[in-house]
Amino acid sequence: MYIVLNKDGMVIEKEQDVVPYRNRVKEFAVKIGMSLVNQTKLITAASELVRNMLKYANGGATTIEVISKGRENGIRLKFEDKGPGIPDVAKAMTDGFSTGKSLGLGLPGAKRLSSEFDIKSTVGKGTTVTLIKWKNG
Amino acid sequence: MDRIPILRMGNFLLVTIQVDLYDRLAQNLESDLVQMVSKTEAKGVLIDISALSIVDSFMGRIIGNIGSVSKIMDAETVVVGMQPAVAITLIELGLELKGVHTALNVERGMQLLKEKILVEDSEPDDE
Amino acid sequence: MQFEIAKTLQKKRKQVLEFWMQNQLKDESLREDLMSNDELRKESDELLNSLLDALTDNNIADIQSSDFDSLTEIISGISITRARQGFSPKETGNYIFSLREALLQTLHNDFKGDANDLLNATLQVVKLVDGLAAVTFDTFIKGREEVILRQTDEITEISTPVIRVWDGILALPIIGTLDSARTQVVMENLLVEIVNSGSSIAILDISGVPAVDSLVAQHLIKTVSATRLMGAECIISGIRPEIAQTVVHLGIDLSNIVTKATLASALRYAFTLLKLEVKKSTKSEAL
Numbered sequence: 001m002y003i004v005l006n007k008d009g010m011v012i013e014k015e016q017d018v019v020p021y022r023n024r025v026k027e028f029a030v031k032i033g034m035s036l037v038n039q040t041k042l043i044t045a046a047s048e049l050v051r052n053m054l055k056y057a058n059g060g061a062t063t064i065e066v067i068s069k070g071r072e073n074g075i076r077l078k079f080e081d082k083g084p085g086i087p088d089v090a091k092a093m094t095d096g097f098s099t100g101k102s103l104g105l106g107l108p109g110a111k112r113l114s115s116e117f118d119i120k121s122t123v124g125k126g127t128t129v130t131l132i133k134w135k136n137g
Numbered sequence: 138m139d140r141i142p143i144l145r146m147g148n149f150l151l152v153t154i155q156v157d158l159y160d161r162l163a164q165n166l167e168s169d170l171v172q173m174v175s176k177t178e179a180k181g182v183l184i185d186i187s188a189l190s191i192v193d194s195f196m197g198r199i200i201g202n203i204g205s206v207s208k209i210m211d212a213e214t215v216v217v218g219m220q221p222a223v224a225i226t227l228i229e230l231g232l233e234l235k236g237v238h239t240a241l242n243v244e245r246g247m248q249l250l251k252e253k254i255l256v257e258d259s260e261p262d263d264e
Numbered sequence: 265m266q267f268e269i270a271k272t273l274q275k276k277r278k279q280v281l282e283f284w285m286q287n288q289l290k291d292e293s294l295r296e297d298l299m300s301n302d303e304l305r306k307e308s309d310e311l312l313n314s315l316l317d318a319l320t321d322n323n324i325a326d327i328q329s330s331d332f333d334s335l336t337e338i339i340s341g342i343s344i345t346r347a348r349q350g351f352s353p354k355e356t357g358n359y360i361f362s363l364r365e366a367l368l369q370t371l372h373n374d375f376k377g378d379a380n381d382l383l384n385a386t387l388q389v390v391k392l393v394d395g396l397a398a399v400t401f402d403t404f405i406k407g408r409e410e411v412i413l414r415q416t417d418e419i420t421e422i423s424t425p426v427i428r429v430w431d432g433i434l435a436l437p438i439i440g441t442l443d444s445a446r447t448q449v450v451m452e453n454l455l456v457e458i459v460n461s462g463s464s465i466a467i468l469d470i471s472g473v474p475a476v477d478s479l480v481a482q483h484l485i486k487t488v489s490a491t492r493l494m495g496a497e498c499i500i501s502g503i504r505p506e507i508a509q510t511v512v513h514l515g516i517d518l519s520n521i522v523t524k525a526t527l528a529s530a531l532r533y534a535f536t537l538l539k540l541e542v543k544k545s546t547k548s549e550a551l
Contacts, residue, residue, distance in 0.1 A: 019157045022191065037452055040191065040222040044230060047193040071406075095231065106194050109230040137448065217495070221455035224493040225448070228486050240495035241462060249495075 005073070006066040012050055013059040021050055021062060025077065028064050032073045034135050042075060042133040045113040048106040049079045049129055057083020057126065067132070074115065074134035085123040093119070141166045143173050149181040149250055150174065150212075151243065155188040163199045170203060174210045181250035182207045183243060187218025197232045204236035213238065213253050217246040269371065269385050270319045276370045281305075281312055283366035291358060298349050307342060312363070314338050315396075325388045327395025339396060340403040347407025356404050357397060364393040424450050426457040433534045434463045435527065437502075439472035447483040451490050464496045465537060467530045471502030481516040488521050497537070499523070501530035 008028070010021050025046050029039045053060040060081030067076045086092050095108045107129075111117040114131040121127040141162065144151040150173055152166065170182065184200060186192065192200075204214040215238040219227075227234070238253070240246035273280060285305055288294060299307075314335045323329040327336070339360075346356045367389050375382050424446070429435045434457055438450065454466055468487065473480065488498040501524040511518060524530040535542060 015159050018159070022157075037222045037225055037448065040220075040226045041229060043191050044193050044226045047191060047195070048230075051193070051195055071409075106230075109194070109232070112229050112231070113226065137445075219493050219495075221452060221459060221494070224455055224490045225451050227493060228490045234493070238495075239493050241458065241464070245464075245495060 002067040002069050002074075002076070004065050004067055004076075007063065008065075009061065009063045011059070011061055012053055015054060017059075018047065018050055018054070022047055025064055025075070028066060028075050029133075032066055032075065032135050034075070034133070035137075038133060038135070038137050041113040041137075042077075045110040045131060045133075046077055048110045049077075049131075052106065053079055053081045053083070057081035060126075069134075072134050072136060074132050076130065076132045079129040080126065081128075082126040085125055085127055086119075086121040087123050089119055089121050139165065140169060143169060145173075145177060145179070146183075146247070148179060148254070149183060149247060150177065150179045151183045151185065153185040153188070157189075157191070158196060158199060163195075167199070167202055167206065171206055171210065174207055174212050179212050180254050181247075182212055182214045183246045183250070184214065184216045184237075185218050185243060186216060186223075187220065187242070189223065190220060192219075192223050192227060192232075194230065194232055197227070197234060200237060201235055204234075208236060213250055215240050215246040215249055217242050268321060269324055269388065270316075270321050272374055273319065273367060273370060274316050276374060277312065277316055279373075280316075280366050280370045281309055283369045284308055284312065284363050287362035287365050288359070291362065293355055293358065295351060295355060298351060308363075311335075311338055311342065325391045327392055327399070335396075336399050339400055343400045343403040344407035344410075347404045348411060353401065353404055356400060360393060360397045360400050363396075364390065367393065420446065420449050424453055426453050428457075428461055428463070429467070429531065430534070432461075432463045432465060432538060433531070434458065434461065434466045435469065435531075436466065437469045437472060437527075441475070442470070442473050442480045442483050444479075444483065447487060451487050454487065455490060455494055458491070458494050458496050465499065465534045466491055466496055467499045467501055467527060467534065469502040469527045469530070470500060470507075471504065471527075473502075476507045476510055478514050478516060481511065481514070481518070485518075485521070497522075499530045499533060501525070501527045 006028070008024060010017070010024060012018070012021060022043050025043050026039060029042055034042070050062065053062075058081075060079060060083070062080070063076075063078040065076040065078075067074050092107050093111065107119065110129075110131065113133075115134045115137065116132040118130045119127065139162070141152060141154060141158075144153075150170065152170065156162075158166070173179065174182065182203065184203065186200075189196070200216060207214045214236070216234060217240045219239065238246075238249055240249050285308065288304065288308070289301065315332075318331045318335055320331070323331045342359075343356055346359075368386060371385055371389065372382070375385075423439045424436065427435045427437075434454065436450065436454060438446075440446070442450070457463070458466065468484065470476065470484070476484075484500060488500070491498045499522045500518075503523050503525055522533065524533060532542075
């Protein structure tokens, strides 16, 4: 597994928490020297997921970590909520945008912006999304 | 803090978004714009996002809404000043900014709007 | 009687170094072109001192011991430098193996004990130096990887130039395969240049792209879309007949992108978009 070099956490309860959360993620990304484009991708993905948490689960807990896989560092973000859960995760991960529909949960988009992406959900219990963005994408 | 200023530039309206929008602010902006377009009979709306380093689907929806609403009021919308990193991210995210034009900056945006309006007004009307 | 390996080797420090230098100079693969014998002696001396200073009878078979931290640092440094200078892995390995020989030679010369003790001592020294050799190979590989990564970056930089061919018109000759990493670089360079130069048209020439499959087409489409978000337009040129066929057979939809066969025709088209005309001069002066 990866070595954790630094860790922080934030509870998301209301919409006003989104921007401070994004800024925290940015701080971490800047510290490991991530390029502007990769930073933007990371923070945009994080924004999507954190808004999801607010919209569907009334908020949740997030963690921000600096991790290392030996020769490269990266940022790992976790989003844990106790919301209704997603009944069909596979379906939620397929794109609807090519048919002109709305972005839905924006999950496939967030995945495309990340280096590694994982989602676990149990109906009635909640959802946990973990994503990693390595420094060099 | 509560409302985003909307500037009038001749036939057009200019909105410069410099802070991250949240729900209430976004809703206010939409309704303020509709009112202004109606009141001034503006033919074009310019949304300057050169200060935004993050545009997510929430923001994308707002922009799309402004475009749609303006269109109904017979005004074209141009989004100007998108940062390169934002453009790259939006494409990867799969977010389509439908119903709005894009231009490099306000100047080009106004040029674009003028061309669009010229095309529409090419009725042989001697007014 | 416990044979005191550490003490013996420390006492015979000079002899070890001599044996080691002899072994190295004897070797046919010695790279006198990359390193002078004097430099070699100095480096070997430093390494040997670090080893013998840290060596005790307790840590002798354990290269992982923290006593050897400065030793492993020195050998890592030597190994990475060798990798960068162009020594082969074998040459770098032989550096360590010739040291092992020298240590053993010294031990055997001085041995005052029975065969069993000698065997034990030999095994311990061998184990120690093998550990050292492992560190050497590891850092050697890392050194080479750094070189490769750096070269890859340089190649990527060179092979995606953005050229201002006219006021408001950019040209990007893309040479080589267009993979996802390359596309990122192309998009970034292009969009930044659009902002810097205020260009409104970008010509992507793909005559240097060997094959266009659905993935490559996707990358091209993404680049075109991103350019449009910046208020500029893209023309793709350099489409070879084979590529045109592949695109159609794969069912790739390029219908809302302007494509031209050559950069020249793309440029001509760009001029018309900008309402520019190229006319023959009516002046009668010869060039």
